[in-house]
Amino acid sequence: MNRKKEILTIILWPLLYTLGMGLSNYIVYQFYHIEYGGDGYINAMLPFLAALAAGTMICLFIQRERLTLPWKERGRLPLFLVIFLPLAALTLYYLLTNGSFTYAFIAPLAVTLLVGVAEETMFRRILFIRLLGLFQERGFKKALLISAVCFSLLHAVNILGGSPAPQVLMQLAATFVAGLFYVLMFDYTRNxxxxxxxxxxxxxxxxxxxxxxxxxxxxxxxxxxxxxIVIMLVLLARKWRQDASAERT
Incomplete structure (x- = not known):
């Protein structure tokens, strides 16, 4: 099997995940008449996202022997904490001041947790690690770019949920940057x-x-x-310097 076919095989599971997300948005929009991000969207998407998360865990289990992490050293935390600690503080304050034990309040917690589990597992733990295994350490740039593009294209399906094209284009740009950030942060934290x-x-x-x-x-x-964005650029520059140094040795 040549390299292009191997890459296509590797991105099959993320492609199926993207198709599943697109179908979910389409059903919610066409049959429940709820557009992406609109009132009731979270509640309507909950069962679909639960199914996608379950499918992601099955994918992880099936491919477990090919998903050995490439790092031997422990990761680092300082740059991670720059973003994480404010996020945690904002979330905790909101929960304490606006929290309740109602379904309307709990549903967003469940949905966003499912999204975090499914997307990080699929696009970083599975897709990126498999690409890195294919390209090896010197192919980090290729694995980074392909995984970020796939993560960005995932959000193109929001147009099936009624999102206007300009908004989707902005999401594609923002999620491409986020895709780069999360891969680089995965390499940084190793967690x-x-x-x-x-x-x-x-x-x-x-x-x-x-x-x-x-x-x-x-x-x-x-x-x-x-x-x-700043942290992403710092980590990207650091990785580029490491690769350049490795090529000279």
Missing amino acids: IYLLIIMHFLWDYILFSGATKQIPVYAVLMGILQAAE
Whole structure:
């Protein structure tokens, strides 16, 4: 099997996940008449996301022998904490001031946790690690780029949920940057569970209504997004220097 066919085989599972997400958005929009991010969207998507998360865990189990992590050294935390600690503080404050034991409040917690588990597992723990295994350490750039592109394209299916094209294009750009950030942070921390928690907290603040209940949250999330870009560029430059040094030896 040549390399192109191997790559296509590797991205099969993320492709199926993307198709599943697209079908879920289409059903919710066409049959429940709820557009992406609209009122009731979280509740309607819960069973679909539970199924996608379960499918991701099955994929992880099936491919477990091909998903050995390539790192021997332990990861680091300082740059991770720059984003994680403010996210955790914002989430905790929102839970303490607006929390309740109602289904309407708990559903966003469940949905965003499922998204964090499924997407980090599929696009970082499975896709990126398998690509890295194919390309080896010198092929980090290729694995990084392909996984980020696949993660970005996942969000193109939001158009099936009624999102306008300009909004989807903005999401594609934002999630491409996020895809780069999460892969680089995975390489930095060497811990997928930390990424799952970060992804969960980020999505929870955005989809729980916290930015509407506490308007300053929108500004703070903008600051964190800018910090995410800066950290991504720092880690990218560091990785490029490491690769250049390895090529000279």
